[in-house]
Amino acid sequence: MSFTVRFILSDGLCVSCSLCCNGTLFSRLAISQQEADRLEGDIEVFTRNEKLRMRLPCPQLGNDGACGCYLQRPKTCRTYRCQLLKRNERGAIPNADALAIVKDLHAMQDKAKSAAIDATPGPERRKGNTNAAQAMRALKTARSKHPEEIDKYLFQNAEFHFETFVRYVRLHLQPNFRKEK
Ligand code: SF4
Ligand code: SF4
Structure with missing residues (x-):
């Protein structure tokens, strides 16, 4: 991840929170096969109710709260907004x-x-x-x-x-x- 993206993220509310990525709010998220293939690292993907899921906590979450695959993150991550963020x-x-x-x-x-x-x-x-x-x-x-x-x-x-x-x-x-x- 470039310095620029990491810097922008570090200013955000979500970087201070991470509760929807670290397994606190959810134990899994919906993901497509193409999205799973794009993510590097030790992600665990499984099928539930005939749909693909990724296990949380997410291994892409850095210790600094930034997403390690921000530009490639799954659609679920792009679209989810908790009440506080909204x-x-x-x-x-x-x-x-x-x-x-x-x-x-x-x-x-x-x-x-x-x-x-x-x-x-x-x-x-x-x-x-x-x-x-x-x-x-x-x-x-x-x-x-x-x-x-x-x-x-x-x-x-x-x-x-x-x-x-x-x-x-x-x-x-x-x-x-x-x-x-
Ligand atoms: S969307 Fe909400 S729960 Fe998720 S990291 Fe941002 S502030 Fe936290
Ligand atoms: S891919 Fe990024 S935004 Fe999605 S759960 Fe993992 S760390 Fe969070």
Whole structure:
């Protein structure tokens, strides 16, 4: 990627956020075979309901939040806009406020993740390392296998922080986040 493109991206709200690329909002995205062929790197493509999908977190996402294949990114990535981005683009929320919301979202996710990891005993603890939802899933798996090892207070604390994060995502990014389809 050229310096120019990376520089332009680094000014954007999405580069500070990445939640729709890093596996937080979605675990997969729709992709065509031609798009998959164009992407370099370690992407995982699979079929679901007879349609091609790419597994998230996306390996094209850089540590700096920039897309490593910005000019070649799939149509799904070109067209997706969360509520916050739409509001920001039409001037309904200033950049500084939108960036503050993104910062809060990351802090809430970190808090929910560490609360779930703290509450998880045994080998399941290692499995919850990617995001808050995974950490919560690992905690619930541990509870179903070893209920006697779960500290009730720590479990409730983890649930509280996770639900707080989920509500904030629904409010600002994606109203149907983690709702039954
Ligand atoms: S969730 Fe919204 S603000 Fe965040 S990267 Fe995706 S489109 Fe951009
Ligand atoms: S290809 Fe780029 S925009 Fe699409 S999910 Fe990956 S990092 Fe995000």
